[in-house]
Structures are given as C-alpha cells and as structure tokens.
Amino acid sequence: MTVSLTASATRLAATSALADDVSRLKFVSGAREEALRRLGIERVEDLLLHIPRRYLDFSHAYRIEDAPLGEVATVVARVDRVTQRRPRPRMTVVEVSLVDDTGVLQVAFFKQPWIAQQLEPGMRVAVMGKVEFAYGFKQMASPHYEVLDDEASGTIMPVHPVGEGISAAWMRRIVSVALERSVTLSDYLPARLRTKRRLMSLARALRSIHFPHDMSERNQARTRLAYDELLLLQLALRLRNDANLLDVAPCAHRVGEHVEALRRALPFALSEEQDAAVRDILADMTDAGHIMNRLLLGDVGTGKTAVACFGLAAAADSGTQAAVMAPTGVLARQYAQKCGPLLDAAGISWTLITGATPAPEREEATRRLRNGEITVAFGTQALLSDDVVFHELTLVVIDEQHRFGVGQRNALRSKGPGADLLVMTATPIPRTLALSVYGDLDTSVIRHRPVPGAGVATRVLTEANRDIAYDAIREALARGEQAYVICPLVEAGDPLSELEVVPGAEDMLDSSAKTKAAPALHDVAHEVEELKRVFAGVRVEVLTGRMRAAEKDAVIDAFRRNEVQVLVSTTVVEVGVDVPSATVMVIENGERFGLATLHQLRGRVGRGDISGRCFVMMQTKTKRNSTAYQRLEALEKTEDGFALAELDLRLRHEGEILGFRQSGGVSLRFVDLDEDVEIIEAAQRDAKQLLTYSRDLGACATTPLRQEVIVRYGDVFKEVSGG
Helix, strand or coil: CHHHHHHHHHHHHHHHHHHCEHHHCCCCCHHHHHHHHHCCCCEHHHHHCCCCCEEEEHHHCECHHHCCCCCEEEEEEEEEEEEEEEEECCEEEEEEEEEECCEEEEEEEECCCCHHHHCCCCCEEEEEEECEEECCEEEEECCEEEECCHHHCCCEEEECCCECCECHHHHHHHHHHHHHHCCCCCCCCCHHHHHHCCCCCHHHHHHHHHCCCCHHHHHHHHHHHHHHHHHHHHHHHHHHHHHHHCCCCCCCCCCCHHHHHHHHHCCCCCCHHHHHHHHHHHHHHCCCCCCCEEEEEECCCCCHHHHHHHHHHHHHHCCCEEEEECCCHHHHHHHHHHHHHHHHHCCCCEEEECCCCCHHHHHHHHHHHHHCCCCEEEECHHHHCCCCCCCCEEEEEEECHHHCCHHHHHHHHCCCCCCEEEEEECCCCCHHHHHHHCCCCEEEEECCCCCCCCCEEEEEECHHHHHHHHHHHHHHHHCCCEEEEECCECCCCCCHHHCCCCCCCHHHCCHHHCCCCCCCCCEHHHHHHHHHHHCCCCCEEEECCCCCHHHHHHHHHHHHCCCCCEEEECHHHCCCCCCCCEEEEEECCHHHCCHHHHHHHHCCCCCCCCCEEEEEECCCCCCCCCHHHHHHHHHHHCCCHHHHHHHHHHHHCCCCECCECCCCCCCCCCCCCCCCHHHHHHHHHHHHHHHHHCCCCCCCCCHHHHHHHHHHCHHHHHHHHCC
C-alpha cells in the first residue's frame, strides 16, 4: 500500500507540474524566458506541446563521398569556410564549404545573409537538401541546416520552431528538462479507450514526439497527440452546446398546413439533395427528445434558402417563432426579399430588423414579435438587441455562421431556451474539416445546383492581357449589363495584416514590401479613379466594409437598379449581393485571395439567364510551379466548390482552410486534415460515447479528461468551466 500511495503521489506531482510556469524549469530565465513567451509558451505543458517542425535523421546521414546525386540527403560535416558575395543588387549569396574525411560539399544560401554570422569554421553541422554536382564538387542549394553538438550523431534530432533569444539547441535542452519531470505523469485518457484505439501513453507520446528513436515511433506519437486534440475539441464543442441546453426542454415541432402550403408555393420542385436536407431538418425539429444542432452546407446557388424556409414553416405550424440572422444588412434584406413572398403565400407573417430599420418601423416590429403576432424575424446582429424580445422563439437560423462569434450565436439562442439551431454556410468545407471543427453539428450537404443558371467562365490574366478584361466590361456595358471590380485593399496605406492569409502569397512580395502595402497591390480608392478614366461617362461607385450600413445599402440599391454600371469593391460583395444583370467580374491581385473567397466572388455573376465572365488578374512573375499558380489554375478548370476546398486543404495542411476562420481560437496543430480521416471519425464517435457515459464528464473515470478539455480549449469551453 505504501508503494502504491508513493507511486500515486509521484504521478500526481508530475501531472500537476504541467501547469507550472515555464520559468520554473532549469535554463529558463532572462532572454530565453522572454523568447519562450513570445512563442506562446507560458506553462510546462505548452512547452511539451511545442513539437518539432522537422527532424534530422542521422541514422541515415551520408558522408560527402557517399551522398547520392539527384536525391535529398542528410550530410554531417564541418564548416571549412564561409564567404558572402552579392552577384547583383538585392541578391546576397552565402557560400559555405563543408568538409569531412571523404571530400568537400559546397552549399549556397540565397537571400539569407544572416547565415554568414551563424556559421563559423570548425562548427559541426547537418545539412539536408538535394545533392547536385557542378564545377567538380557536390553541391546543395539553400538546404535545411542545423548546428550540432558533438554527441548528436546516430540519433533523430528534432528541430523545434524557435525565435530570437533561443536557439534550437537550447530548445532541445529545455524540452529535455521538462520531459524528465513528466516521466510519471498520469494519463487523462481512460485506459480502456487508450487500449481500444491502440494508442501510446501520454508520457511516452510526449517523449517520442520530441526525441524519437526512429520515425515510426514519431508517427505513433503524432497519432496519439492528433487523436487527443480532436477528441478534446469534440468534447469542448459538445459540452458547450450542452451547457446552453441543460435543464431546457426541446420543442416538439409539428408539420402541418404551413409546410404543405410552402411546398405548393415554391416555383420549382426541390432537388433530391434539397429534399433530403428538408427531411433531415424536419425530423430533427419534430423529435421531442432532441434539440436540433444542424449545419446546412451548400455551394453557391444550391438553394439553401428554400430549404431553410421549411424550418420556418414548421415553426409556424407549431404556433411558435423563428429568427434568421445574417452577417450583413444587405444579406438580411436579400433573405427577406427572397423568402418573404414564399412565406406570404404560405400564410406566415414576417418582419425585417437591421441597424438601418427606421425607429417607428422597428418599434412596431418588436411590439408584434413580443406579442407573438409575427412568426419570422429576419435581421442582422440587431436581433441581439435588448428591445428584440420573442413571444416563443423555437428556431434559430444563422447564415454564414463562421462570420459570427460563439457568443453571438448563443446570445440569439438564449432568447428562446431550447430553440433548435440551423446554421448555414456557402463556403465549401472539406469533409474532414467539417467533421473536426463542426463535429458537434449534424450535417446536411447540398452539392449540386438545382437550377444550373448560365454559369461563369473564369480566366486568369496577367497585366499584359488586361485589355481582354476591360474589353469584356465594355461589351457588357454596351448590352446594358454591369460589372464588378474587386480589390484586396481599401486604401494604399492599409497594412498587409488586413489581407487574407494565403499560401505562397507572401513569397511574391519583395522583402521591402512585407511591412507595408506593396505598390503592386490594388486598392479601391485608386482603382475607382482609374476606372472612371478608362470608362468615361460610366457611373462607377465604391462599396467597402468601412462604409456605414445606410451608405452600403444605398450603393447596392443603386447597383440593383442599374443606376451604377461598375461597382468597385472589396470582398464585402462575397455574399449577399444578387444582381442578375451583373455579368463581368475582374478580381485584382487574385493571388492575394483564398480559393473559397475567389469562388464565392465569382458566384456573384452568371446567376441568371446571362452567362458570367470572371477575370482573375495575376502578377506576371508568378511561377508555373508555385502554390499561387496551382490555385488559380484550379479555379479556371472547375466550378465545383467542394473540389476546390479539397485542393486548398492539400495545399495548406492546416486548420484555417479556404480563408474559413473559425471563431473561438480553435486551431489544429497535430492533425493532418488531408490524411487523418480515420482518426477524426474515431474521435467523433468516442466523444459521443464518453458524453453518453457522463454528460458533463464529471464521473470519476472522466474527470481528468474534463480538466484537460478546460486547459486546452478554455475559450470554447468557458460556459461549462465557469471561466
């Protein structure tokens, strides 16, 4: 018993130490402590989860003489000479001669002048890159490199992300100290679940991810950490939902005359996919023991609005109310304009409330909502205001839900405790991302357009071919049609931090342009003046997110009436602007937009009977093998948003896909969304089973798991944790 108690106390101490401030570790003080904090490392657990970005495999390191030509290889040698030259302005080359007992390897680093100060004669280094032969020597161009301690050979060496004030060698030492303290830590994952999934223990996984004996062991460790990340995220999301639904009874909606009247009022028959989505929604809403949490995912033009209307009709059949919240006044008004006539035909009352609603109209609308005289309220965040009170709200519909924070979604839902939730997005999401980040929601997908429309032809142009795009605008204007011109910036002085994070885009800027907007980036302010000159006598107007709601509405209304022929805008038109007579779009600096944004933007043209044309302008220096070129080439070849989503996933390999920013600080650092389908599905199933076993994870066997959820995803989980 004494041994058992001692062992338990040791495990408890090791586990508790994960929460210690990183400054309590040996070697951590001064500049190194500041450097760790800049990397977001505050606690010992943060350090242990700061995994290597790559590994140098010395078990397969070559001598210079044996390094195979034309292949990527790791070579360990000593620095003999370091020189620096400037073959032309703004081009610095650092040349390093490496030697061992078998020969000489010439290494060149381009545009990295700081390397000349980091490497000195006599240093032992490892370089990893493609081996070439020229001028009598084996060579490598800009390889990965690492300065080695003498004892490093014969092992897998981790290379951690570091910053100013801490080297990779110091990071390894500090991580080793932290691992020594965590050898006996307890595992928050229940033993039965760990055995079922054949996963490493947590302590072993942490050691193996940092200092593996071989890459197979490293891969097993990553699998454990990826599974943990997904399971904990799933639990956090589901517990957050449950926290808002505790002690509230679901509304058992009914399907009756309003639903049938709506079906008769539709000017078209639902497609198979639309009909399946309607069945999913109505089945959820009529389930007396279940509160609906459903994601309706559909590409541009797939008819999500018509599907959502059936949920509104079910609320009317039940004698209750529904709210539809959109991210912009333009989109909220478009919903009212599209859905309103259908609801009228089905005998369902409705209203529109936005920030631009005149005070007398708003007062009347809120009075009738409060009294239950109105069934459906369309609106923006104005619906969250204290004066908007529902008589009995039982359905909440949120469009483009990723544009709202978790708090806003919950604030609207709190106006109707137990209300069913339907969230919609036209941003195509890869299946693995939907399962992981939206795994707490049941999903209905509409992939195909019920009415194809005239479609849109996309063409990528360089500056030399700009006349092709301008001629297309002239031809459209001559036919009485209209055009959009999209810019990445509002004004020339806007910082690059306002731009979408796009793979490969930063590499296309000169180094001098990385701290401020580059001259090559188009902005709305200058573009509108240029277009007024090019298209003399044509009314050109501006639309940006910085304008007041009333100003934006006025411009959109004028554009709809064809009083404005060319609309120069930012991505504010990505959703919510539906003008069938707009048939041409020119997107400036296409390489600065994510694939989803480009796909959504071009969806603004070709929506009616007239085919659309989209011209994406690309910098002339974009290389054919670059990520930017691959993305734009794919955009030319397909209109399938889901296919583009999968491509973007493969190009990014990260949690922010297609410019789809998930609120709540959620990121996936261990998961490969392109490869980990089985892990994602397993974690989702296990999360459901764990919450069936213990709804709040408060049972003895799951309490450690609950605590780790709170530590990892406190922002997401704060409703449950009390944070």
